[in-house]
Amino acid sequence: EAQLNELLLGFFDVIPEPLLTIFDFQELELLMCGLPEIEMEDWKSHTEYSGEYDRDGPNHEVCRWFWEIVSEYDHELKARLLQFVTGTSGVPAKGFGSLQGNDGDVRKFTIHGVSLETCVYPRSHTCFNRIDLPLYEEKEELEEKLKIAITMAATGFDIE
Secondary structure, rough: OHHHHHHHHHHHHOOOOOHHOOOOHHHHHHHHHHOOOHHHHHHOOOOOEEEEOOOOOOOOHHHHHHHHHHOOOOOHHHHHHHHHOOOOOOOOOHHHOOOOOOOOEEEEEEEEEEEOOOOOOEEEHHOOOEEEEEEEOOOOHHHHHHHHHHOOOOOOOOOO
């Protein structure tokens, strides 16, 4: 505890504490680490599909909409989506193929299909690099709900 206090005192000498209180932990990570360069083809090719999307995978209409929407995002929104699902905005040095879960094992980015009755907004399981993506009936609804989920600092934790 004493070491942590000394570290914080040194940090606050460089950046006064009152300046930091306006940021949440996710915004602070993006400010300190910068925005990553996210390669969309690498991301797509190292994504797994489960639940309602297991059979059709990337060819399911909602999954196609998801990738169309994400492809149109700027660097910040892509980083926030990655942060929402994995807990960090950083892309592994070796790309998405080496994305790790909280246990250190490789866990691919996963889009898990759920019914709208289960949840209305996308929900994340950061330990598993998984997003629960409801079966939306319209692309516009997916776009609206996804943006709300990733910009409201709604990082979710759930028991798997």
